[in-house]
Amino acid sequence: MNTRDLAYFRTLVEVKNYTVVAQKFAVSQPAVTQAIHRLEKEFDVKLVIQDRRHQRTEITRAGQLLYKNAQAIQANIALAHREIESSKQPLIRFGLPPIIGTMYFTNIAGELLDTGYLPQLAITETGSGELLTKLEHGDIDIALLGSFEPLALPAIHAVQLGSRPFSVIVSPKHHLAHRQSVSFKELGDEKFIGLTGKYVHPGAFNEFCHAAGVAPKIIYNTPDISWAKGLVKANLGISLLVRDIVNSDDGLICLDISDQVPTSFNVSVATRNGYVLTATEQQFIDKLLTMQIQPE
Numbered sequence: 001m002n003t004r005d006l007a008y009f010r011t012l013v014e015v016k017n018y019t020v021v022a023q024k025f026a027v028s029q030p031a032v033t034q035a036i037h038r039l040e041k042e043f044d045v046k047l048v049i050q051d052r053r054h055q056r057t058e059i060t061r062a063g064q065l066l067y068k069n070a071q072a073i074q075a076n077i078a079l080a081h082r083e084i085e086s087s088k089q090p091l092i093r094f095g096l097p098p099i100i101g102t103m104y105f106t107n108i109a110g111e112l113l114d115t116g117y118l119p120q121l122a123i124t125e126t127g128s129g130e131l132l133t134k135l136e137h138g139d140i141d142i143a144l145l146g147s148f149e150p151l152a153l154p155a156i157h158a159v160q161l162g163s164r165p166f167s168v169i170v171s172p173k174h175h176l177a178h179r180q181s182v183s184f185k186e187l188g189d190e191k192f193i194g195l196t197g198k199y200v201h202p203g204a205f206n207e208f209c210h211a212a213g214v215a216p217k218i219i220y221n222t223p224d225i226s227w228a229k230g231l232v233k234a235n236l237g238i239s240l241l242v243r244d245i246v247n248s249d250d251g252l253i254c255l256d257i258s259d260q261v262p263t264s265f266n267v268s269v270a271t272r273n274g275y276v277l278t279a280t281e282q283q284f285i286d287k288l289l290t291m292q293i294q295p296e
């Protein structure tokens with residue numbers, strides 16, 4: 001099967017016009033027609049019907065099934081290209097979220113430097129949500145990921161290292177600052193400072209809200225954790241953060257969450273299912289598996 005034929009076919013399904021497909025790929029219209037005929041011969045079925053009376057191009061059910069699978073086939077081919085291209089260079093393409101990097105990865109960074117692994121890392125640093133997408137698409141090969149529930153995805157192999165609690169953080173000036181714990185049911189009228197979707201925090205926030213039956217207002221979303229903490233310190237709102245990311249220098253109060261909700265900040269080492277690790281990558285993962293998930 002010619003992957004170029006699949007590309008022509010996918011576009012034909014989307015635009016329903018042979019001329020447009022030919023123009024897009026800078027080929028002749030007969031070349032597109034021949035490609036469709038080759039696919040029909042390959043699968044021994046009619047994929048496209050030309051309704052000349054109504055001047056319409058119709059896709060058969062078999063054609064629709066091929067279109068669905070063609071998307072996956074071409075995605076896997078693109079992934080193979082990225083993996084093979086990355087194999088030509090010795091660097092380990094590694095995803096590291098800021099929270100996990102600051103709080104936990106630094107505990108083994110010295111050992112990685114001494115053993116020569118740290119200089120071999122091509123690190124992509126962003127939130128776990130974005131890193132998961134990059135891992136699935138083949139832009140990175142190994143990642144430390146945070147999640148508000150254990151990772152269980154068909155395309156991902158994950159080994160959980162541990163979990164840490166979320167906390168409600170408030171300013172010392174806030175009316176809840178004298179408390180040690182709080183229920184999310186009490187927070188329905190509070191104003192929240194949120195983190196953007198590249199982090200796992202929005203998902204955790206939704207889980208707590210859903211379980212408590214409340215819908216607090218998020219007055220501002222930021223991609224910057226330090227900015228979120230600064231806004232909370234100024235008593236402009238409260239926030240939900242992993243407890244370990246708040247330290248004594250931040251001047252904030254951390255409140256335990258009393259709700260019995262099975263939501264925590266889970267930390268996992270993740271790779272793509274089916275990805276073939278090099279010996280160096282496997283040794284690096286073995287080092288990651290020794291990392292302790294706990295506050296300093």
